[in-house]
Amino acid sequence: MDDLKNKVAVITGGNSGIGYATAKQLKEQGAPVIITGRRKEAIEKAASELGVTAIVADQSSVSDIEKLASKVKEDFGQVDILFVNAGITNKGTIEEATEALFDSIMNINFRGAYFTLSKFIPILKNGASVVFLSSNTANMSYAGTSIYSSSKTALNSVMKIAALELAPRKIxxxxxxxxxxETEIMKKMGMDEEAVKTMMDAIVENIPLKQMGTSEDVAKMVAYLSSDAAKFITGADFIMDGGMVLS
Structure with a gap:
């Protein structure tokens, strides 16, 4: 498959999970891929496995984002595909929330994603594709997810406005x-394998299709949205949850 041949792709948070799977998918379709991440060892290991380029950058740091955009411009010129994927999660009630927790989630999931798009706009090619990784929780209400869900709801709002602002350039x-x-993000919450399995079993019970989605499922959707087959799709949020929002 070479649907994305020679289309330069940048993926934030590409060393594991959905970012890693998407880098693999885009490369298989012919795209030169750049993955980013905060941890030098992890991002370089993933890049070596995938045969892609690694650039160390922290999405919570606007100065890092600016340096990333500058480096990509210097080495690759313009960008055809931008997948803003990096993010973190955590659970806790509003009463339990701390300013530090609020800031850590918002700085990566919303502020960082916002400025990643902002700083990359000048080097996006006309006709480029931008995809944000959001969450079905932006369309649901679960106790203990107020900060995370809010970060993704805000992101979806920016997505729609960006679609309008960039439409004149066919972006x-x-x-x-x-x-x-089941990605590394669960383990970052301090959950061991048994706890992850227990959580996954509980989630499956709330999914009408009675199965978990995979990182590869999301990767294929990102690849589709980045291809010419989706050239008339913009400002849309694609919920991939087996019908979970319906139950």
Whole structure:
């Protein structure tokens, strides 16, 4: 498959999970891929495995984002595909919330994603595709997810406005909103394998299709939205959760 041949792709948070799977998918379709991440060892290891380029950058730091955009411009020129994927999650009630927790989630999931798009706009090619990784929780209400859900709801709002602002350049902006998948992000919450399995079993019970989505499912959607087959799609949020929002 070479649907994305020679289309330069940048993926934030590409060393594991959905970012890693998407880098693999885009490369298989012919795209030169750049992945980013905060941890030098992890991002370089992933890049070596995938055969892609690694650039260390922290999405919570606007100065890092500016340096990233500058480096990509210097080495690759313009960008055809921007997948703003990096994000973190955590659970806790509004009463339990701390300013530090609020800031850590918002700085990466919303502020960082916002400025990643902002700083990359000048080097996006006309006709480029931008995809945000959102979450089905932006369309649901669960106790204990107020900060995370709010960050993704805000992101979806920016996505729609960006779609309008960039339409004159034929740049399409969309978001993909999966249900939880078993990725490293769960382990970052301090959950061991048994706890992850227990959580996944509980989630499956609330999914009409009675199965978990995979990182590869999301990767294929991002690839589709980045291809010419989706050239008339912009400002849309694609919920990929097996019908979870319906139950």
């Amino acid at each position: 399409r902006v969309n978001s993909v909103s999966p249900s939880p998948t």
